[in-house]
Structures are given as structure tokens and as C-alpha cells.
Amino acid sequence: MRARKVFAGRKIRTIRQGHGLTQQAFAAQLGISTSYLNQLENNQRHVTAPVLLALADVFAVDIKDLSGNEDDRLLADLAEALADPMFSGEPPPSPDLKLVVQNAPSVAHAFLSMHQALRRAGERLAELDDTLERTGAQSDPTPYEEVRDFFHYLDNYVDWLDRAAEDLAGQLRGAISARALAEHIEREHGVRVVIGGDAARTGGLRRYDAQARVLSLNPRSSNATQGFQIAHQMALIAHSDAIDEIVRKADFRSADAGAICRIGLANYFAGAAVLPYAAFMEAARELRHDLELLAERFGASLEQVAHRLSTLQRPGLKGVPFFFARVDQAGNITKRHSATKLQFARFGSACPLWNVHSAFETPNRIIRQLAETPDGIRYLCLATTVTKPGGGYRAPVQRYALALGCEVRHASELVYADDLDIVRDEAFEPIGISCRICERHNCHQRAVPPLKHKLTVDEQARDTVPYGFE
The missing domain is CATH 1.10.10 (Arc Repressor Mutant, subunit A)
Incomplete structure (x- = not known):
């Protein structure tokens, strides 16, 4: 049986370097040329028996160590x-x-x-x-979670609906106001818009009587909200078949998920109609993503603008990839999307070090934060509060914080980064996703230890938190 050739260049190089010898000196001790040794070390030649014996004799190398088994x-x-x-x-x-x-x-x-x-x-x-499943925290996803994941895996961009909404904006020639939308839905679909009516009596934002073809809107809603609700109803009337087909292909587990998705798709259409893709992207670049100026130019709310920025993912015409979230005062994330690497916690509240919580302390201001997640990715984070009064002294007031952000490599495209020190490491605050999966050891705001880590407890010492972990 023919013997197998042995290539052991790395091992020979390690032996030579271990003795502190140059190739010339090492080759001389083995009785071979320097060029031949160079070929051996680069696995261009196999090790012959005389060389193996010389290595064993001169450098006390066990021949078995060069057999190639490793x-x-x-x-x-x-x-x-x-x-x-x-x-x-x-x-x-x-x-x-x-x-x-x-x-x-x-x-x-x-x-x-x-x-x-x-x-x-x-x-x-x-x-x-x-x-989580055994403790009852998770089994099958809820219909709401299933729809949320559906939009997440689409990058929150639905091409057909987005282009249909852009076509509608073109028909209106840029006048995307509640009045223009009301005139259009009456002219094209025979639906009369009433400010008040059933919506005012029930306290809702929108009520549609399909038999009478009357759409009632809450008179206390802003012009931007009224326009959005008209566009939403228009999607359900004009594009019902297309929406049904998208829902059918999604193959949801339950009818509830399909119904929730229909609402989500109609909302998507409405946002894309009020803020048409190409015009909005051009304005965002021109105004360097100034949220207030964009809202003023398009007659939209800050929430509509922030959410729309996170959907600018049209192939061939993508905008800055943003994450967007809406958070209540208890830290619950009620709306979320991320076109960035940042993913929000599915269970529990958001990281307390994230500036979205600080927004409640400084209402009506956009606050900024340079942040770094445990994976080393750095972000420019923006946060501000929004309130949605219900009307009257006893009516409840909805209060949320909006979060918007992008990786710091896009910071030059945002007006909010102009005077920030994005080079200095110390300028970035460490944030996480959720305490349960965050592995930072020195976090002074840690609420619970990370899962699947063994705790180390020293009763003779007390740090910021009463435990450590491996």
C-alpha cells in the first residue's frame, strides 16, 4: 500500500520559531537548503523520511506529531x-x-x-x-403578534399598496388634505364625509355606514387624523380585493389575524397616500429629516411622519433605514418597526436607559441620544411625546412617546446630528434590548438578571445590583 504524503508546514514553522531560528539556521541544522525549507513550511513539498528523522534527532520531535492526524x-x-x-x-x-x-x-x-x-x-x-412557553408567557403567537411579524418580514413596505397610494396622491396633484380626500371619495366612490355624526356620538375616530355610504369623522380630530381616516376607508373600498389577496397569501393561523392585517394594510395605504413615497423622500432629504418641517410641509402629524420614514424601503429607491416605536408611560411598546439591526424586546418593557423614557420628562421637545447596543452597533436616537386628547375635562388623554433612530453612519443626513460628537466613544450611552437578554455586567438600571446565566452572589459585598453573573 502506498504511503500517504505528509504536509506539515505549519508544525515545522512552529518548531523553528519555538527555537528562535531563522529559516537559514534551521535548514542548516536539518541539512537541507533554505529554499527547500521554505517550500516545506508553505506546504508546497511534502515532508520526506530524512527530514522527519532529522527533526526527531536534532530537535527531539516526536514523528507521530507530524503525522497529519490533527x-x-x-x-x-x-x-x-x-x-x-x-x-x-x-x-x-x-x-x-x-x-x-x-x-x-x-x-x-x-x-x-x-x-x-x-x-x-x-x-x-x-x-x-x-x-417562556412552559410558564405560559408564550405559546402560539397572538393574532396581533402574527400580524406584527408579517409586516416586519416585509420590511414594513408593501409595494403594490404603496404605489397605488402614490397614484392617488398624483390624482390629487399634491393637495393631500382632508378636504381634498373627502371630495375625492365622494366623487369617485359615492361616499359622503360627515364631520360629526356617529363618530361624534360614540367618541370614535371613524364610523362608516356601508348601506348609506356615509363616513363620519370625529370633529375633535386634527386635520391630519381626519385625512388619514378618509384614506383608510378609501383603501377598504377601492382596494378591498387586493388587500384580501395579500391576507390570503399570508396564510395566517386565525381569522382574527387576517382581520387585524386588513386594518394594518388599510393604515399602510393611508400613510402612503398622505405622505407619497417619491415626494416625501425628496422632501426628507432636502429638509435633512427634520420631523417638524416635514409634518408642516405635508400637513401630517409627527407620528405619521416618523412612521413613514421607517417604511422608505422601496427597492432601488431606499431611504435611510430607521427604527420606529411608540411607547406608553409604563414602557410598553405599542407600535414598532425596525429597518435597522435594532430589534425590540418581544417580552417585557424597553430598556430604561433608552431616551424614549426621558421624553415624558420634557414634553413637546425632540431629545437626542447617541447610544450603543451590546452588539457594538451605534445609533442616533430621537424621542418626543405626543398627546391625543379625547375632549372635555373628564375625557381620557392618550400620551405616548415616539422613538425614531438610525445607525450613526447615517448621522450626516439628519439635522439632529449637526452638533453631536459622534467620534468620541464616551459620547455613546450603553443601552440594551431587554434585561432578560442583555449581558452587560455593569448596568446600574438592571431590573432582572439575564436568563441562562449562573448568578454569583456575595453576601459580604454589595454593588449596584445585589448579584453578579457569569
Whole structure:
């Protein structure tokens, strides 16, 4: 049987460097030329028996250590890791893997370490999901969560509806006011808009009588809200079939999820009609994403503007990728979307270090924050409060904080970054997603320890929080 050739360039180089010898001095002791040694170390030549014997005799090397068994194991581990379903596409051919193992084994070991870390992270998430399910915190997603995930995986951009809304704005020639929309829905769809009526009596924003074809709007609502509600009703009337088809293809688990999605799609159409894509993007760039100036130019609310900025993801004409959220005073996220790497906590409240909470302390102001998440991504975060009075002394007042932000690499496109120090590391505040999954050790606002970490408790010492974790 023919003997297998041994390539041991890395090991020979390690032995030489361990003795502090140059290639010339090492080659002289082995009785070979410097050029031949160079070829051996770069795996361009296999190790011959005389060289193996010289290494054993001169440098007391165990010949078995040069047999290549370790390389074989590394090659097998690498091939096994690349067969993992998490890696899509065809795996690299064997000759390429051999080159990596022979010439860059540290890269191979680093890849295997990364693969193992990913597997452990996946297992931890699976255990967390199982824990939450067994404790009743999660089973099947609720209809609301299912619809939220549906929009998330669409990047909160629905092309057909967005373009249909833009066509409507074109028909109105830019006059996207409540009055213009009311005239259009009456002229094109025979629906009469009444300010008051059923909506005023019930305290709702909008009531539609399909039989009488009358749309009633709350007289206390702003012009921007009234216009949005008219456009919403127009979507349900003019584009009902298209919306139904989108819902059908989504294949939701329940009829409730489908009904919620219909409302979400109609809302999407309304936002895209009030703030048509191309015109709004052009204005956003011109005004450097100044929320108040954009709201003034389009006669929209700050919430409408902030939410629309997070949907500018049309292929070939994408805007700055923003995250957007609406948070109540208890820290619950009631509306969320992210076109950035930042993902919001699915369970529990938002991180207390996020500036969205501070917005309630300074109403009617847009506050700024430079923040860094545990993954090292840095963001420019904006936050402000909005109130929605119900009318009258005893009527409840809705109060929310709006959060909008983007990665700091886009900061030059925002007027809010002009005087901020985005270079200095200390300017960025550490924030997280949720205490349950945040691994920061020195957070003074930690509410609960992270899941799946062993706690370390020292009764003889007391830090900011009464425990540490591994």
C-alpha cells in the first residue's frame, strides 16, 4: 500500500520559531537548503523520511506529531460544520478546505469556534422559548403578534399598496388634505364625509355606514387624523380585493389575524397616500429629516411622519433605514418597526436607559441620544411625546412617546446630528434590548438578571445590583 504524503508546514514553522531560528539556521541544522525549507513550511513539498528523522534527532520531535492526524481531524470538523443547514449554498470543495487547514489553521479554528457559539446561542434561544412557553408567557403567537411579524418580514413596505397610494396622491396633484380626500371619495366612490355624526356620538375616530355610504369623522380630530381616516376607508373600498389577496397569501393561523392585517394594510395605504413615497423622500432629504418641517410641509402629524420614514424601503429607491416605536408611560411598546439591526424586546418593557423614557420628562421637545447596543452597533436616537386628547375635562388623554433612530453612519443626513460628537466613544450611552437578554455586567438600571446565566452572589459585598453573573 502506498504511503500517504505528509504536509506539515505549519508544525515545522512552529518548531523553528519555538527555537528562535531563522529559516537559514534551521535548514542548516536539518541539512537541507533554505529554499527547500521554505517550500516545506508553505506546504508546497511534502515532508520526506530524512527530514522527519532529522527533526526527531536534532530537535527531539516526536514523528507521530507530524503525522497529519490533527489536520485530518480539523478538516473533518470543518467539513461537518459547513454541512450545518444554517449555511446556505454549496459547501466549499475539499481542495479549498485542505488549503485552509494546511495554510491558515487559525482561521479554521476561529470558524469552528464561531460555529459552536452560534449553535450554543441557538440552543439558548430554544431553551428560552421553551421556558417562556412552559410558564405560559408564550405559546402560539397572538393574532396581533402574527400580524406584527408579517409586516416586519416585509420590511414594513408593501409595494403594490404603496404605489397605488402614490397614484392617488398624483390624482390629487399634491393637495393631500382632508378636504381634498373627502371630495375625492365622494366623487369617485359615492361616499359622503360627515364631520360629526356617529363618530361624534360614540367618541370614535371613524364610523362608516356601508348601506348609506356615509363616513363620519370625529370633529375633535386634527386635520391630519381626519385625512388619514378618509384614506383608510378609501383603501377598504377601492382596494378591498387586493388587500384580501395579500391576507390570503399570508396564510395566517386565525381569522382574527387576517382581520387585524386588513386594518394594518388599510393604515399602510393611508400613510402612503398622505405622505407619497417619491415626494416625501425628496422632501426628507432636502429638509435633512427634520420631523417638524416635514409634518408642516405635508400637513401630517409627527407620528405619521416618523412612521413613514421607517417604511422608505422601496427597492432601488431606499431611504435611510430607521427604527420606529411608540411607547406608553409604563414602557410598553405599542407600535414598532425596525429597518435597522435594532430589534425590540418581544417580552417585557424597553430598556430604561433608552431616551424614549426621558421624553415624558420634557414634553413637546425632540431629545437626542447617541447610544450603543451590546452588539457594538451605534445609533442616533430621537424621542418626543405626543398627546391625543379625547375632549372635555373628564375625557381620557392618550400620551405616548415616539422613538425614531438610525445607525450613526447615517448621522450626516439628519439635522439632529449637526452638533453631536459622534467620534468620541464616551459620547455613546450603553443601552440594551431587554434585561432578560442583555449581558452587560455593569448596568446600574438592571431590573432582572439575564436568563441562562449562573448568578454569583456575595453576601459580604454589595454593588449596584445585589448579584453578579457569569
